[in-house]
Amino acid sequence: MINIDVGDLFKSLGSFLAKNWQGVGLVIMLVLFFVTKNDYAALKKSKDVMSQSYEEQLSLIKELHQEEINRRDDVIASYEQLVEKLKEEHLQDLEDLAEEKEKEVEESIKDFEEQPEELAQEIEDLFGFKYVE
Numbered sequence: 001m002i003n004i005d006v007g008d009l010f011k012s013l014g015s016f017l018a019k020n021w022q023g024v025g026l027v028i029m030l031v032l033f034f035v036t037k038n039d040y041a042a043l044k045k046s047k048d049v050m051s052q053s054y055e056e057q058l059s060l061i062k063e064l065h066q067e068e069i070n071r072r073d074d075v076i077a078s079y080e081q082l083v084e085k086l087k088e089e090h091l092q093d094l095e096d097l098a099e100e101k102e103k104e105v106e107e108s109i110k111d112f113e114e115q116p117e118e119l120a121q122e123i124e125d126l127f128g129f130k131y132v133e
């Protein structure tokens with residue numbers, strides 16, 4: 001069986017490192033550089049994928065926002081058209097009412113001139129007071 005003295009091993013290793021510490025340090029640095037280089041490449045690739053995904057999501061959100069603005073503008077335009085149509089109909093209804101009222105007034109005047117007794121009776125029935133000449 002091989003018998004290794006650990007104390008002698010550390011002593012030999014210590015003297016070797018004391019003489020060649022710069023070379024050992026350089027080897028360790030090179031090993032760490034190549035080991036971590038793959039990690040940096042993976043991180044850079046992951047960052048690029050995330051950036052591309054972010055740009056696609058941002059583009060999609062912009063498109064959806066533009067569609068929403070277009071739909072809103074369409075709804076506002078149809079609302080304004082409806083309001084304008086309702087205003088026109090209201091003005092027409094007011095004109096029709098004014099014409100009807102004018103016709104009723106003319107008929108009442110005509111009735112008063114032609115048939116004052118019947119008009120007086122109608123007023124009495126409607127309002128409940130007596131016509132006095």
